[in-house]
Amino acid sequence: MADHTEAGKHAHPNYMAVFIALIVLTAIEVVVAQVGMPHIPMVILLVALALIKAGLVAQYFMHLKYDSKFLSIIAYVPLIIASILITVLSAEWAFQPHWLF
Amino acid sequence: MQHIFLNERFRISTKTAKIEVSELALQTDAGVSHNSESFDHPATQTSTGVWSGKVFMWLFLCQDALAFFGLFAAYLSVRIGAGALWPSPGALHPAAGIEPNPLNINLTAVNTFILICSSVTMVQALKAIKDGNKATMLKWLAATAIGGAIFMGIQFTEYNKLIHIEHMKMPTSLFDATFFILTGFHGMHVLAGVVYLSALAIAGGVGTKVNRKVDVLMVAIAIGLAFGLRAAILAFFGLDALTASIVASLYGITLLAIFGGVRWLLKNRALSDLVEVAGLYWHFVDLVWIILFTLVYLI
Numbered sequence: 001m002a003d004h005t006e007a008g009k010h011a012h013p014n015y016m017a018v019f020i021a022l023i024v025l026t027a028i029e030v031v032v033a034q035v036g037m038p039h040i041p042m043v044i045l046l047v048a049l050a051l052i053k054a055g056l057v058a059q060y061f062m063h064l065k066y067d068s069k070f071l072s073i074i075a076y077v078p079l080i081i082a083s084i085l086i087t088v089l090s091a092e093w094a095f096q097p098h099w100l101f
Numbered sequence: 102m103q104h105i106f107l108n109e110r111f112r113i114s115t116k117t118a119k120i121e122v123s124e125l126a127l128q129t130d131a132g133v134s135h136n137s138e139s140f141d142h143p144a145t146q147t148s149t150g151v152w153s154g155k156v157f158m159w160l161f162l163c164q165d166a167l168a169f170f171g172l173f174a175a176y177l178s179v180r181i182g183a184g185a186l187w188p189s190p191g192a193l194h195p196a197a198g199i200e201p202n203p204l205n206i207n208l209t210a211v212n213t214f215i216l217i218c219s220s221v222t223m224v225q226a227l228k229a230i231k232d233g234n235k236a237t238m239l240k241w242l243a244a245t246a247i248g249g250a251i252f253m254g255i256q257f258t259e260y261n262k263l264i265h266i267e268h269m270k271m272p273t274s275l276f277d278a279t280f281f282i283l284t285g286f287h288g289m290h291v292l293a294g295v296v297y298l299s300a301l302a303i304a305g306g307v308g309t310k311v312n313r314k315v316d317v318l319m320v321a322i323a324i325g326l327a328f329g330l331r332a333a334i335l336a337f338f339g340l341d342a343l344t345a346s347i348v349a350s351l352y353g354i355t356l357l358a359i360f361g362g363v364r365w366l367l368k369n370r371a372l373s374d375l376v377e378v379a380g381l382y383w384h385f386v387d388l389v390w391i392i393l394f395t396l397v398y399l400i
């Protein structure tokens with residue numbers, strides 16, 4: 001709250017810089033996906049790039065960086081917990097190949 | 102006549118005085134001066150220090166994100182479980198007997214670009230209304246809605262090709278089912294976003310003179326889109342009529358709720374607050390697409 005009041009209603013983040021960063025990261029992703037890297041490193045790199053992009057959108061476009069910390073807690077805590085669950089489950093599936101077929 | 106006039110003036114001046122007193126009380130209560138974001142209306146105080154509408158939009162987005170997480174988890178389980186049998190997009194030589202991946206990365210990259218652009222026009226709209234420039238805000242808002250519409254147009258073309266040329270079918274293949282459910286669920290969010298932004302632009306542009314005609318138009322749009330969605334599900338995906346009807350009616354009710362919400366909030370809140378909350382939704386749609394694009398199309 002204090003942050004928000006200090007930033008004032010006429011102080012806007014540099015949206016154009018964020019926009020350019022998003023476009024550049026997307027271009028890198030598209031290239032990385034098509035150059036034929038080994039699969040596992042490629043997946044890790046692409047997911048990392050996607051998370052950076054998502055973070056940029058949330059922090060700057062959705063103003064989480066400038067808003068009350070309360071909103072950041074609402075937004076991030078459940079998603080972090082859900083991410084841990086998905087990661088752990090994915091690891092489990094990965095070590096039980098072809099259980100579907 | 103003179104008497105009524107005086108009476109009217111007196112009433113107005115007492116009302117203003119009351120608002121001033123309540124604002125004064127607020128300032129002493131909170132110990133801080135309220136920032137003047139909602140300049141049209143008297144300030145309301147919440148225990149969180151954030152306008153409740155914004156808190157609830159965040160709560161909604163969070164549960165919506167968890168719904169997407171559920172779908173991602175289902176997709177990943179199928180995907181990882183299938184191992185090398187899954188047609189990976191990057192693989193130039195798929196395993197024997199596996200059809201090559203039919204998805205077009207470059208076309209979708211263009212779509213990602215359009216969605217990111219529409220996010221930027223959305224922040225420009227918020228910037229304009231916070232600087233008190235309503236006409237500019239309406240232009241940026243319209244640009245955002247058009248960006249969303251172009252995104253949907255490209256996705257429609259893509260679906261058309263995948264269904265009629267590549268013969269992808271939801272009921273017979275896990276690859277097709279996960280693809281259509283993930284991108285379709287997101288596409289319905291984009292459609293709802295375009296409707297949301299349009300409703301806000303129409304109602305915000307008309308201002309306090311929002312009338313019956315606008316209401317009737319909005320209800321007609323909601324019902325029309327619900328029927329259109331039902332027809333599209335039946336024509337494209339080969340699902341049964343009951344499923345299509347249930348999905349379509351839930352979707353229609355959601356659209357009506359969006360209209361009602363925008364309509365009601367316009368009476369009670371400053372336009373800038375509404376644009377900010379609509380922006381949160383729109384950026385969320387963009388954010389989900391960024392993750393979805395990577396998981397479904399790239400890896």
